[in-house]
Amino acid sequence: MSYPQSPLPRSPLMGQMMNQPLLVSSIIEFAARHFGNSEIVSRRVEGDIHRYTYRECHQRARRLANALQGLGIEIGDRVATLAWNGYRHLEAYYAVSGSGAVLHTINPRLHPDQIAYIINHAEDQVLLFDLTFLPAVEAVAAQCKQIKTYVLMCGRDRMPAETRVANLLCYEDLIDSHSDDYAWPRFDENSACTLCYTSGTTGNPKGALYSHRSTVLHAYASAMPGALNVSAKDTVLPVVPMFHVNAWGLPYSVPLSGAKLVFPGAALDGKSVYELFESEKVTFSAGVPTVWLGLINYATQNKLKFSTFRRTVIGGSACPPAMMNALIDEFDVEVVHAWGMTEMSPLGTACMLQAKHAELPREEQRKILQKQGHAVYGVDMKIVDDDGKELPWDGSSYGHLLVKGPWIISSYYKEEGGDPLQDGWFPTGDVATIDPDGYMQITDRSKDVIKSGGEWIGTIDLENIATAHPAVMQAACIGVAHPKWDERPLLVVVVRPGMAVSREELLKFYEGKIAKWWLPDDVVFADTLPLGGTGKVQKNKLRELYKEHKLPTA
Ligand code: ADP
Numbered sequence: 001m002s003y004p005q006s007p008l009p010r011s012p013l014m015g016q017m018m019n020q021p022l023l024v025s026s027i028i029e030f031a032a033r034h035f036g037n038s039e040i041v042s043r044r045v046e047g048d049i050h051r052y053t054y055r056e057c058h059q060r061a062r063r064l065a066n067a068l069q070g071l072g073i074e075i076g077d078r079v080a081t082l083a084w085n086g087y088r089h090l091e092a093y094y095a096v097s098g099s100g101a102v103l104h105t106i107n108p109r110l111h112p113d114q115i116a117y118i119i120n121h122a123e124d125q126v127l128l129f130d131l132t133f134l135p136a137v138e139a140v141a142a143q144c145k146q147i148k149t150y151v152l153m154c155g156r157d158r159m160p161a162e163t164r165v166a167n168l169l170c171y172e173d174l175i176d177s178h179s180d181d182y183a184w185p186r187f188d189e190n191s192a193c194t195l196c197y198t199s200g201t202t203g204n205p206k207g208a209l210y211s212h213r214s215t216v217l218h219a220y221a222s223a224m225p226g227a228l229n230v231s232a233k234d235t236v237l238p239v240v241p242m243f244h245v246n247a248w249g250l251p252y253s254v255p256l257s258g259a260k261l262v263f264p265g266a267a268l269d270g271k272s273v274y275e276l277f278e279s280e281k282v283t284f285s286a287g288v289p290t291v292w293l294g295l296i297n298y299a300t301q302n303k304l305k306f307s308t309f310r311r312t313v314i315g316g317s318a319c320p321p322a323m324m325n326a327l328i329d330e331f332d333v334e335v336v337h338a339w340g341m342t343e344m345s346p347l348g349t350a351c352m353l354q355a356k357h358a359e360l361p362r363e364e365q366r367k368i369l370q371k372q373g374h375a376v377y378g379v380d381m382k383i384v385d386d387d388g389k390e391l392p393w394d395g396s397s398y399g400h401l402l403v404k405g406p407w408i409i410s411s412y413y414k415e416e417g418g419d420p421l422q423d424g425w426f427p428t429g430d431v432a433t434i435d436p437d438g439y440m441q442i443t444d445r446s447k448d449v450i451k452s453g454g455e456w457i458g459t460i461d462l463e464n465i466a467t468a469h470p471a472v473m474q475a476a477c478i479g480v481a482h483p484k485w486d487e488r489p490l491l492v493v494v495v496r497p498g499m500a501v502s503r504e505e506l507l508k509f510y511e512g513k514i515a516k517w518w519l520p521d522d523v524v525f526a527d528t529l530p531l532g533g534t535g536k537v538q539k540n541k542l543r544e545l546y547k548e549h550k551l552p553t554a
Contacts, residue, residue: 022216025098025184032058035258062182064095075100080124109533207413219252232258239287270298288316339372349373395435450479471501
């Protein structure tokens, strides 16, 4: 167990500043007091638009905190949510963690067995959920013996007449029947705040247990201009779900900045998101590439532009250059490519040009913007070879990416998987280069790298070239067994509706863009790519699907 850390030496002269613990309750308290009139707008699961202010959010969060106390929830107890991005979910974020309990956000896209596994693993006592997930909860409830109370996040009129879920309460009844007379407790800032499980593509999911201190520091750092750059000038619509690494910290960094917050609920299709962007005058958003694909396609097909949307953060998987170019050149939207992971709260790097890049030709600037970016203060990183030897920051040496910092895990919840650290650094499982200016670029996940004749082929580059072809909507590259080279690249492509491209044309498209031996050995066409719970291509599924594929060169 790496907590508590060994006591550090004390100076004979200590600073004379107030020693206030960094607790997430202070964020909503601050937002309500200093930006009390700023709005939170939500597209509800019920279908309508709900709007209120930070002041009202704070009031209802305190009512909920009282209600949770009434349900017997104590400091350190786990309370789970299965919910979309919405105001009630935000209230739960603050009521649960603020009162000292631990908010466990569950990804509803996980397999029901995995949902039951993590509920039991976390020992959740209360589960708050959106109407959409009633069938999912009914399916797993019998397996979740520790849950004492279920709370359906809706009004009385939407409560089901009959359900298999025992001890089901109505969220709005709970809020109505409790007072907002509640003072946020003070406790050690290193106390657990939220719990997020990794998607567990291999083996069971593991929990990252964030502390109040790590969450507040991450919120400060991610709001900085060199990172997500959130301020009260903005209207922010987090497309990234609140069940995916706390929506990249936006439920904390937006309120502390006083910005208007807009929640899309369950409607994440291009049309619904576009309409909300326009009606609420959204200026800034964040999400994984697959959601931008839907939005860009919708806007392009309907010849629409954005009136206020000016900046977006794209991360979670590599942003294809074609997507970045479309957003910047056709829609006048600045793209901040960012990288991180569940184990990092999640923010690690964000990509922005520096003053010295201002005069560079557009193409050179784009090459920089394509990288995953610069470390955000608080995060340190290095690349090492297979023997753990540090590699130079020359932009071409690539190796295993290791990180450390106050919002990076020191161990998984319940010490699952043992000690993950290597000499105090967390191995990310990514392979990357770092250039002399400190810009990091992911070449691949180490488990996705193609090992051809003892050399590595990074799949992200190969996919980026394919998606630059006008007829290609999505592309994924995987290694397929080869008798001579061990593995060779196979490109799986989804063609844009109404367009066509042949295998030969695509392979020709690579010429001159990449070393010859990196060229994919074959191309297959698919209707869709398998996506995981967080919208990323599941390469393990693709590898399984095409493991018998016979390469022409084999
Ligand atoms: P999982 O996908 O396992 O649920 P995360 O959501 O934490 O876990 O994903 C973290 C991983 O996603 C990183 O280790 C990296 O491989 C990938 N990733 C995140 N952002 C980017 C990016 N901008 N470019 C390429 N890969 C990224």
